[in-house]
Amino acid sequence: AAARAAAVYWDRGWREDAAAQLTDAAQRATEPAERAAYLAQYGRIAWERGDFAEALRYDEAALRLDGGQREALAGRARTLASLGRTAEARAAYGTALAGRxxxxxxxxxxxxxxxxxxxxxxxxxxxxxxxxxxxxxxxxxDGELVLGRLEADHGDAAEAVERLREEWRRQPGIAVADALGWALHRDGRDEEALTFATTATDSAKGGGVRKALYAYHRGAIELALDRPGVARRHLELALRTNPAFSPLWAPAAQEALSDLGDPPLTEAPADVRLQAAPVPPPTGPPPPAAAPPAPPQ
Known part of the structure; x- marks a missing residue:
């Protein structure tokens, strides 16, 4: 039940609630494999929010309990890559991929x-x-989603669009919206791409999951459409969420921001340039000082 609740919170972008559910569940777990699974899920949340030291700590704790815990093996490899420990990451990916x-x-x-x-x-x-x-x-x-992502970035973008359109018809979802939007962008169809990227990132349109890759995709599409203001905001959001979310695309996001430079200084509209009302001097005795927190028991 805790894992299902955490998954719901995760999908809605409520990462802290998901983390709390998993932490509580791990503490209540009685079997090592069960506890390891919860720890590995928490490690993924820590990685998604850019806390690589914590992600690695949880993945390694999971592996001490269950050396074959696949999500922890994958998470450890991913986190080592984000930390720039490339040789270790390659070896860890090899371990995670062994046999499966x-x-x-x-x-x-x-x-x-x-x-x-x-x-x-x-x-x-x-x-x-x-x-x-x-x-x-x-x-x-069904591996069409990952295959579509592969073709968009490393193969035939037009083929990726076809595959992902069919996937969207079969089972529309946030991950498919993001992938289809990106494939359309890679195929040069940025206006349509933005509609799907917005679906993946805008809570008003059903998205809103705070995922660095989705924010980067939207920012890159907006940049291609010559919308530097919103592009800068989403590129910054991607790197603020997870500064090393991808060995390829995190550097691309940083480069795009560098090319954009600092945002232009614009004068605030007259209707918001308001003077603060003067604060009257206090009257009467000063309020009592707040009591210090109680010492831990």
Whole structure:
């Protein structure tokens, strides 16, 4: 029940509530594997909000309880990459992928290689993503979302749009809206791209999950549409949420902000340039000082 509640809070963007649910559940868990699963989920939340030291601490605690905890293995690899410990991250991805090559992790490892300039190994990982998605499809597992993301950034953007449009028709959701919007942008269709990016990030339109990658995608699309003000806001939000959310796209977000430069200084409208009303001097005796907090028991 706690995991389900945490998932609901997570999907609604209530990260602190999700973290509280998982922390309480981990403390109540009686089996090591159950406790490890909760700790790994908390580690993912810590990573999403850019707290890499805490994320690593929780993932490693989970692995001490259950050395095969797959989410913790993946989280540890992801966090090491965010910390710039690239060689350790590559080894950790290898451990996480051993025996069960997950397409999402294969894509992450490929982008880690690409960010380091190792195009050959990156391309090999991307081919493994395609092969693994085909294998899973034969077993009835839907991998169109990750395949669409792969094609948008590292393959055929037009094909990505087709795949993700079909995925949107089958099961519309925030992750698909983000991926489809980004694929449209990569295919040069920025006006339509923005409608999906807005769906993924705007709570009024059903989105609002605070995820750095989604904010970056929206900011990059707005920048392509020559909307520097809102683009700057979303690029800053991406890096404020998680300054190392991707080995490829976090540096791209930082570069885009640097190119934008400082926001222009604009004079406030006359109707908001109001003088504060004078504060009358206090009368009567001063209020009593607040009592100090009680010492811990």
């Amino acid at each position: 090559p997950d397409p999402e992790l294969l894509l992450e490892l490929g982008e880690l290689y690409e960010a380091a300039g190792d195009e050959e190994r990156a391309a090999a990982q991307y081919e493994l993503v395609r092969a693994r998605v085909r294998q899973q499809a034969a077993a009835g597992v």
